[in-house]
Amino acid sequence: MERMTLDLSRTLARRGDLVSITCTDTAGYLAGVAHRDGIPLHVVPPGRGGRGLLRHLRELRPDVVHLHMAPWLKTALGARAAGAPLVTTLHGVPENVGPMGLRSMRLAARATRHVVLVADSLSEWALERLRVAEHKVCTILNGIDVEEYAPDGPARDLRGELGIAGEAMIVGTVARLAPVKNQQLLIRAVAESRLPGVHVVLVGEGECRA
Incomplete structure (x- = not known):
C-alpha cells in the first residue's frame, strides 16, 4: 500500500500535478522517500469525530482525495467539507469488522465517488457486503516499476x-x-x-x- 501510494504520487507529480500525502497515524518510511522526491507529507491524527482531518482537508482544498486504508467515514466527511470528490482504494478485506464498523463503511461508500479494487476477488465484498453501487466500482491491478528493482x-x-x-x-x-x-x-x-x-x-x- 505504501509503495503504491508513493509510485502514484511520484507519477502524478512528474506530469505536473500538485500532490501531497496525508497520514493519519505515523509516516514511517514514507516520510524520507516523500521528502527526497519533493512531495509534501503531513501527519494528521483524525482527532475526536475526525475534526483534525476535516480541518486539514479544508485548509488543503484538494481537487481530489484518494484514500488508502485510513478512517473511511471521517475522510469522506472531510472531503465533502472541502468540496472534493473522494476515491477509495480497497487493498483487502478488513478483519473482525462488526455491525457498527460495517455500517460506518457503508455510509462512507455512499459518499465516495469511485471505489477501486486491487483484485477482482474483492468485488463480492464491495458489492454485496458494503453495498457499493456497481457503477462506482472498478478493478485496477497494482503495477510495479521493474526498472527500479533491476x-x-x-x-x-x-x-x-x-x-x-x-x-x-x-x-x-x-x-x-x-x-x-x-x-x-x-x-x-x-x-x-x-x-x-x-x-x-x-x-x-x-x-x-x-
Missing part, C-alpha cells in the same frame, strides 16, 4: 549468491510474508507442476518469515 550487477551474480545455476528457471514473488498473501499457493503450484530444476524465491518480511 539489479545493479549481472543476474548471474545474484543467482550465485542464492546458489542457483545460471540457466535454472526461477519463479518468485515480492510481497509481505503473511497468510493473506498466500505464498503457499505458489509453492504448491510449482511442486505440482513437477518441472525439473525450478526454484522458488520468496522476497519479503512478515510474520511467516522462517
